[in-house]
Amino acid sequence: MMKNRDVNEGTERPATRPAVPDAVPQVPLADGDALEPRLASPALHAWLDGEISDASAAIAERPQVIAMWKQLGADAQRLRRMSTPSSVEAIVMQAIKATKPG
Amino acid sequence: MTTAQPPMTEPAEADQELINRILAGESELFSTLIRRYSDPLYRHALGMTGSPDVAEDILQASFIKAFSHLAEVRGRFDAWLFRIVANGCKDWLKNIRRTHLSYDEDDQPSTYATPAEDLDRTELRTDLDAALAHLAPSLREAFVMKHVEGRSYEEMAELLHTTVGALKMRVHRAREALQALLEEKYA
Numbered sequence: 001m002m003k004n005r006d007v008n009e010g011t012e013r014p015a016t017r018p019a020v021p022d023a024v025p026q027v028p029l030a031d032g033d034a035l036e037p038r039l040a041s042p043a044l045h046a047w048l049d050g051e052i053s054d055a056s057a058a059i060a061e062r063p064q065v066i067a068m069w070k071q072l073g074a075d076a077q078r079l080r081r082m083s084t085p086s087s088v089e090a091i092v093m094q095a096i097k098a099t100k101p102g
Numbered sequence: 103m104t105t106a107q108p109p110m111t112e113p114a115e116a117d118q119e120l121i122n123r124i125l126a127g128e129s130e131l132f133s134t135l136i137r138r139y140s141d142p143l144y145r146h147a148l149g150m151t152g153s154p155d156v157a158e159d160i161l162q163a164s165f166i167k168a169f170s171h172l173a174e175v176r177g178r179f180d181a182w183l184f185r186i187v188a189n190g191c192k193d194w195l196k197n198i199r200r201t202h203l204s205y206d207e208d209d210q211p212s213t214y215a216t217p218a219e220d221l222d223r224t225e226l227r228t229d230l231d232a233a234l235a236h237l238a239p240s241l242r243e244a245f246v247m248k249h250v251e252g253r254s255y256e257e258m259a260e261l262l263h264t265t266v267g268a269l270k271m272r273v274h275r276a277r278e279a280l281q282a283l284l285e286e287k288y289a
Contacts, residue, residue, distance in 0.1 A: 039278055039281045039282050039285065040274075040277055040278050040281050044277075045274050045277065048249075048277065049255075049270075049273075062289065064288075064289035065281070065285065065289045067288075067289065068281075068284065068285065068288040068289040071226055071288065072226070072230060072249070072280075072284075073249070075224065075226050075227055075230065076249050076250045076252075079145060079148065079149065079227075079250050080145060080250065080251065080252055082141075082144070082145055082148065083141050083144070084140040084141050084143075084144040084158075084161065085144075085154075085158055087158070088136070088140060088144070088158055088161050088162055088165070089133055089136045089137065089140070091162050092132075092136060092162055092165040092166055092169075093130070093132065093133055093136075095162070095166050096129060096132060096166060096169045097129070099169070099170065100129075101124055101125050101129065101132075101169050101170065101172040101173065102169075102170045102171055102172065102173055102174075
């Protein structure tokens with residue numbers, strides 16, 4: 001169960017909700033690490049991989065979880081439409097002006 | 103209604119032709135390669151770092167590095183360039199981890215953004231970036247490539263020189279971790 005450590009320890013940090021729950025791994029998760037308990041169902045992974053339909057995923061997974069991933073997907077779509085600031089090309093071309101490609 | 107299109111040159115061949123001309127002295131043609139590939143690379147850097155400023159810096163440094171080593175390109179230029187950017191992102195993440203050892207402090211990606219950038223960020227995006235910061239770079243990379251960039255596992259495997267199975271495993275682990283971190287608030 002995730003708990004807000006600040007609340008539990010009675011510290012004086014603002015009472016706003018943290019961006020993510022506090023009970024997160026202190027060491028970054030590596031390739032071989034597994035999270036216990038396993039939270040996402042195989043159906044959820046299959047749905048996110050485009051292998052099963054929304055309807056099939058809805059049978060196997062909680063609606064709140066499906067809604068959360070849809071929200072994340074919509075946010076990713078927004079990011080996917082972003083383009084490079086035009087300054088990048090100008091700065092790079094200026095930087096390489098006096099050099100030769102190697 | 104469709105119109106006849108001229109035959110398309112294979113992208114790899116077109117890149118190689120450009121590279122040959124750049125190496126022969128037409129440096130200004132490098133801007134064509136920048137325009138051709140910068141958008142997906144920028145989105146990768148943005149997904150990996152969570153900061154537009156950092157993404158821009160990594161992209162600039164990567165293109166300059168690519169220009170300096172252009173004669174070393176073997177095979178697909180876009181894949182070679184992607185690896186330069188991807189390594190730049192992972193190096194940045196390693197350095198950030200080294201200088202922000204404890205997650206008890208407010209050391210999440212949103213704090214690297216300027217106030218102006220913050221205005222453009224949704225709460226969800228900020229929380230997702232914060233959650234992504236808890237993943238190992240390889241898990242974060244796999245998640246970003248799959249869900250932010252919308253790449254297929256096959257394409258990811260080609261770019262990262264690994265197997266589809268290994269990448270599926272990384273993406274699944276990333277999802278598990280992100281769900282564990284975000285579920286309390288969003289589900």
